[in-house]
Amino acid sequence: MPALALAAWAGGLLAALLPWWATGVVALAGTVTAVLRRSGALLAAVLVLAAVGAAGLLRDAQLQRAPVAELASARAVVTAEGVVTSDPRPTTGFEDGVAVRVTLREVTGRGTTYALRSPVLVFADAGWEDVELGSRLRLDGRLAPAEGDDLAATLAVGGSPVVVAPPDVWWRGAAAVRASLREAVAHQPEHQRALVPALVVGDDAGLDPQLAEDFRATGMTHLLAVSGTNLTLVVGFLLVLGRWCGVRGRGHYVVGLVGIVGFVLLARTEPSVVRAAAMGTVALVGMGVDGRQRGPRALGVAVVVLLLLDPGLATSVGFALSAVATGGILLVAPGLRDAMARWLPRWVAEAVAVPLAAQLACTPIVAGISGQVSLVAVAANLVAAPAVGPATVLGLAGGLLGLIAAPLGRVPGTPAGWCAAWLVEVAQRGAALPVPAVGWGTGAVSLGLLTALVVALTVVLPRLLARPATGIGCCCLVAVLVLVRLPTPGWPPAGWVMVACDVGQGDALVVRAGKASGVVVDAGPDPALVDRCLDRLGIERVPLLVLTHPHADHVDGVAGVLEGREVAEVETHADAAYGSTRVVGDATLQVLWPPPGHTVENPNDASVVLLAEVSGSRLLLTGDVEPPTQLALARSWPGLQVDVVKVPHHGSRFQDTGWLLGLGAEVALVSAGADNDYGHPAPETLAALSATGAQVLRTDRQGDLAVVVEDGALGVLTTR
Template identity: 25%
Template sequence: MSNPLLVVTAAFIAGAGLGHFYYGPLSVIYMIDGLYLVFGIAYFFRCPWHRVLYLLAVLFFLAGMTRYLTAGIIPESDISHFAGQGVTIAGTVADVPQITNLPDGTRRLKFKLTAETVGSYHGNPMVSGGILVYVAQKNNDSMVAYGQKVLVTGMVVLPHGYNNPGMIDMVKLYQRQGITARMATSAKLVKIITVTGQSSWRDHLAVWHERIKKEMLQAMPPKDAAMLNGILFGGYEGIDRQVVRDFATTGIIHILSVSGSHIALVAGFIYGLGKRFKWHNRLIAAVASAAILFYAIFSGMTPPVVRSAFMGLVLLLATVLGREKDAATALAFSALAMVARQPGLIDDISFQLSFGSTAGLIFLYPPIAGKLPKLPGGITDILSATLAAQAAVLPFLAWYFNSFSLSSFIANILVVPPIELMVLLGLLGILAGLLFSMAGHLALICCSLLIGLVVQINSFLAMLPASKIYIPAPGILAVLVYYFLLAWLFGYLPKYFLSPARVWTRWPARVSGVVLFLAISFLFYSFYPQPVVVHFIDVGQGDATLITTPHGRAVLVDTGGSAGSDNDFDVGERVTLPYLKHYGINSLDYLVLTHGHQDHAGGAAFIVKSLPVKNIVLAREDYSPAVQAIMRLKGSSAVIPAYRGERILLDGVLIQVLHAASSTGQVQRNEVSSVVRVSYGKYSFLLTGDLEKQGEAAMLTNGVPPTTVLKVGHHGAKTSTSEEFLQALKPQYAVISVGYNNHFGHPHAETIQKLLKHTIKIYRTDRQGAVVFSTDGETLAVKTFTN
């Protein structure tokens, strides 16, 4: 690779990536930086010119690592240091508040507040940082506005997400947005100091967006209006969830949010228009730049839009300078500038996918297009571009989504072109509607017709067999090997690496032997017994435990689920199922629900809908709404009522029901919780659901064997985990599945003290994320996500 900018950019990003995994003292990195600068400068003056690039690469590598680590330092004045305290914060509203109307007639306000002091502005300590404020208020309560000075009172809480493999790190996501804390409060605890805020372009833009939404609703059905609004401005609000799933299945979900493809479409339209009227290249670039900036502002200047717009402007600048063929350099410059400014972008899924796919188009598209047969109507170009982009980001797709969309090749031919036409027609219609309302109305009607067409086509493609295939989540080594092989296959390695064709020509027998050996090794590994693994998944305030056997059979005990009134977030869809997919679970032998409470069974319906489940074990109680939803979707799954003494044997793993009460016809109680014991070799796990002391006493009466790992009952509530129960079980480890900062006060301090009294090692999902035990029957290992 002879392009110096590509080399130093790759080195800088690699250094930032290594910084992600470094947890040692920063002073060590500073010492290494200093030593390298001293010896590097000394060597520079007698270094051959052809080695200077290596010196620069190491320098940028260290710079990237140092920049990433220093960017994560939170200053002592940051508002996050007041976490866990109830305080009054004075600050400035930093964005236009978002309003969510709730079913009960109230509304929820969300806005970012730039913290300035704790207390009023006079004589109180200065603070810094952004805090995300949620305000519950009535519809007639006054609202804050952008730029206003306000006082808000409430409990400062640190941002938190679901700490499981493959999930987006919400803490880092908020930090990239300048938010280090959050607060939930009520309208009466918000005081506006300045009555009028700054009249910003965002306020005017919000008013304009509302006006456009009303015009859309006048021209098309609400669902079509929501779809067009999402395509033009970004966001899924109002779009049918099944439509969103279908677009994800066909691999074109990015089209429902403003991204690089939208920016490229606007620039491409201006470019084609300019060429049609024979404009000079500089004029085309100037008009296209203005159009990109306008669209970026029009779309709200969200971080993905800003990144895409910046990349588009850099490419246009290359055109003006006569360097339009050097797209790789433009991409490298854009990536280096953005990551140097905000190193946390290397953890951002949007950045990873957008820059990865763009790199695929630059480096992989030409050779792929040259190999494929020429098909009419530009089909070869579309297929080549799709394959190049997906090949470049395949490890990211595997890590985050565990899938590869085969239907994306057809969707990019049949669905994307009408959507691109819809984008242009929608934008032109909105602009035309400012002058001629009839013209804008007609354009929106045409968009509505196109929406109906693309939704039907895309839905059909999503339902095709093998529309989306499963791919396992890779490790770091697998990712490195993949990109090495990709670079080797496409000829981007140094010349001393022989090309695949030359390797095959020189050593056909050896290559065949290596391939055969790897295939046999893979098959042997696939059938070789693995350890038994018990996963306590971080599902927030709820329970979900996954057990996998030596030959890959799977049992899921509880699924987690939303515990509040806001049921838009389905834990089964957004947390539990992705966790199962991440570990290669594509079917369940048993789904065991200890009882029907929402925080244990709320996510089960989506699991049953999405995966083949052979058997469903249910507590003997009146079916809760969550269980009723399962029964509607269970299909051919066998439903088994839980009785004490039931035994399941899978690959040598014994699963027993030790406790199963009945409450048919009564109000559901935690004592109904089934208690499940999992044992393999010398080790055992006791899963107690929400069992309380009364149920524990019943178990003690019947006799309960000791256990290695105790899943603490009822999320560590005071009403569970009695002293007698602990004395009988004698656990070495305790796992508390609990939500961060939950309003129940779980786990109770008394429960923690009892566990510590018995010298039991405690793991908590709210602090350590997913807790995973693995055993071969003779030894036991444990690891947590936060490790």
């Protein structure tokens, strides 16, 4: 089964990354080889590969060639009916609003009505925030192409939601439990009342972004999202409860099945939840009788089934992390546990071995998407582990008892909040350590070296941890690396003229204005991240802060820019003087967009576009402008040539390539967050820029990007 799982994964990757005929060629070659060698195992692997590949091609064809996709290409106004498949989420839009996933069942557009099943992302105003999962809605709005590969289109609607049919009873029951869970901890401090629902069912609404960043820095993000750990704890609690109630034999399977189905309903039937449920089930099998033999087989079955149901998971980083972490726990953790159990209590050895094995297995993937290797993840998860189980189980108990009476739910909800407080403390203190993580390259050589190092550690660690002296020595070495900040010479680099800060999925740019002084253009989504970037550059004064447009991924970090710095002036798209030129210290800035009186439906097209000149280099800062404005810029400023371009809209695939490539930039910088939900940056945009000979760099892979000028020569240095 593990071999078939790898074959299924290969099929999904072939369908996603190569032309359609590549899957057929590989399947045919594999079939011929299997027949010639009379290998039933190879033939089975080829059949699985072909099945997943075909499913992936059919899925892509359904999304890209469906009537909804064709109407979206024409940006048609439609009337539709559909079923809500996700909870509404606040958007980072021009105005307050929400985004909610809907599966359209019927669409009328351009005079034709279609019956179908097409997933779309609906953008609506704040009045839609109470739309219930599972309800059937009537929708009127305009379709547009979607950037994600799991959506047929986006749909912008206006007005209040029109409910055709309410959710089914099971969805109403799940919503009641979730509401009861929130009520059970409503009397707790802010962090605790937001964290407990996240631990139990992945409901992270209201979680402080800074706290979420602390969890990320300490390798504890999996606690904030639905993961196999959640299901293992919830179903394990139900199995123990069933045993107390006298359930025996096959009754355990019934209890387990009810628990899994109930968990999926509570946490929502989104792909990440289904994936987590599958991996949690594998973990339960691995913890049972003969788990070391049955666990890997169960993991193989789970991977094959999930990829057949959703071939797009083959390119999902979340899916890869779940599968690899589960495999590490099943295959690596037992050896580490047995080694440490020679001189430690077995329960202590197991508590250390499980997060250590999962972290080792995931390290190359995490480094590939974040460019970092966490040093505190194992220790933080180890210290947090005693509180995770109680917080989850008590939180669930609070939600269930609260259905009887709200005060009754607060009885277990209160200690659940206390346990959550411990997790908050661990995350905040871990993130505040001098070196919670170290930078690591994301190139093939760097990741290959890291993978080889992880494999070597997997072989060597059981021997090192089997003896007290070497085991404690390893712990002391990691402690020194974490607690002692080593010098990082060369940053900021001499001669830097502009830096694109790594602030996740957002923009924050700094143009050098003088010693300890810089013009900041956008502030990203997180105050802590932009503050750290400015600290690294030694920026103490900000003579000008420009906010290109009021989307959260550009403005929510403003507090970080203001932290401990003198900010002289703030300018937005509403007061930027079109065509004006000013000198700010070492920088000369010209406003190329927007013109006076300019109005647009899409806020991205209202972005301030700046042309900056520093040390003889011309830098174009483009905000999130999209093709209509890019075409307008080409007409308003013909022949514009620059040395560096900040690629619009995080490298989105929606670009006027004639204008973008015609700028003649030597360097193209892309600000994007690792593993973001939008597919930024688009491979076709990167390929087009690279084909011109431009040096293309991206913050999600290379961290802060510094443009430097030395002896008249242009270059780029990065923090990874």
